[in-house]
Amino acid sequence: MRQAFNGVTIELLRGDITDQPDIDAIINAANAELQIGGGVAGAIHRAAGPGLAEECAPLAPISPGECVLTAGHELPNPHVLHCLGPVYGVDEPSDTYLADCYRNALRIADDAGLTSVAFPAISTGAFGYPLEPATEVALTTIVHETANLTSVGLVRLVLFSPRDLEVHEQVLDRLAS
Numbered sequence: 466m467r468q469a470f471n472g473v474t475i476e477l478l479r480g481d482i483t484d485q486p487d488i489d490a491i492i493n494a495a496n497a498e499l500q501i502g503g504g505v506a507g508a509i510h511r512a513a514g515p516g517l518a519e520e521c522a523p524l525a526p527i528s529p530g531e532c533v534l535t536a537g538h539e540l541p542n543p544h545v546l547h548c549l550g551p552v553y554g555v556d557e558p559s560d561t562y563l564a565d566c567y568r569n570a571l572r573i574a575d576d577a578g579l580t581s582v583a584f585p586a587i588s589t590g591a592f593g594y595p596l597e598p599a600t601e602v603a604l605t606t607i608v609h610e611t612a613n614l615t616s617v618g619l620v621r622l623v624l625f626s627p628r629d630l631e632v633h634e635q636v637l638d639r640l641a642s
C-alpha cells in the first residue's frame with residue numbers, strides 16, 4: 466500500500482529491513498550501546514559486517530528517542546540510521562520517545578540530502594510496545610513530518626508479519642481519509 470502526503474510517499478510492505486536495496490538509509494531499532502543484538506539490530510549488524518559495530522562504538526551510548534547516522538558497510542544501503550526506541554512502560558512517556566525516533570530519523574535523513582528511508586516497527590519487539598498504539602504514533606508522526614521534508618520523498622515501513630502489515634494499513638487508511 467502507498468499513500469502520498471505533502472508530496473512524500475508513505476509505503477507499507479511486508480519484508481526484511483536488510484533486503485531493501487533501493488533505499489538510501491534503513492533504520493535500525495538499535496540498543497543503547499549500538500551493538501549487535503536480537504531482532505532488527507542483529508539482522509542489520511550481521512548483514513553489514515563487523516565494520517558497522519566498529520563505526521558505532523564511539524557514537525554510543527545513545528538515549529531513548531535519539532538517532533545517529535552511519536555508513537551501511539556491507540548492506541545494500543549507503544546509510545543506516547540507528548534509533549533507540551523506548552522500552553515500553555520503562556522509558557516514559559513512551560509515546561513521546563517513540564515519536565522522537567521517527568521525527569529525528571526523518572530530519573537527519575532530510576538534512577543529509579537522502580531521498581528514501583525504510584523503518585521497521587521500532588520498539589514493538591523486545592522492547593514490548595503494543596502494536597496498535599505504536600503504529601498510531603509511528604504513522605501520525607511520519608505523516609505530520611512530511612510537511613517539513615525537502616529531500617526525502619519515500620518513507621517505507623517494512624513490516625515483518627502479516628498482522629503488523631494489516632494494522633499499519635488500517636491506520637494509514639484512516640489517516641488518509
Ligand code: ADP
Pocket residue numbers: 480481482483494495503504505506508550585586587588589590591592593594623624625626629
Ligand atoms: P525493539 O527492541 O525496538 O522492540 P526488535 O528488533 O526486537 O526491536 O523488533 C522490532 C520489530 O521489528 C518487531 O515487530 C520485529 O518482529 C520486527 N523485526 C525483527 N526482525 C526484522 C527484520 N529483519 N526486518 C524487519 N522487521 C523485523
